[in-house]
Amino acid sequence: MWIDLTALIWMSLIALIALLWWQNLKVRELALKQVKRYCDREALQLLDQSVALRHLSMARNPHNGQLHLKRRYNFEFTSTGDERYQGHIELLGSRLLHIEVDAHRVP
Secondary structure (H helix, E strand, C coil), rough: CCCCCHHHHHCCCCCCCHHHHHHHHHHHHHHHHHHHCCCCCCEEEEEEEEEEEEEEEEEEEECCCCCEEEEEEEEEECCCCCCCCCEEEEEEEEEEEEEEECCCCCC
C-alpha cells in the first residue's frame, strides 16, 4: 500500500491540529484550577465555573529565552453574590504569569 505525498501532508496537518487542540484543552484546565485556587484563597466565588480564552500570542520565557504560547483567559467572579466582576489570568506555556481581578467589594 502506497500513500501519496498529498495524503501524507493532509494526515500530518490533521494530526498537528488535533495535538494543538488537545494541548490547549490541557492548559485551559490548568488555568481553571489556578483561578479556582485563587478564588478560594481570596474568599471569592468563581461564576460559571469557566475561563474563556481572549488572547493568544507568542512570547519568550525570560528565564531561558524559549518561545512559548502566551494565553490570556478571562473569568467572572463575585465577592458578595450581587455584582459580577471581571478578572484575567495569563499563562506562558503552562507557567502562571499572574492573575488580576477588578476592584470589588469586600464583605
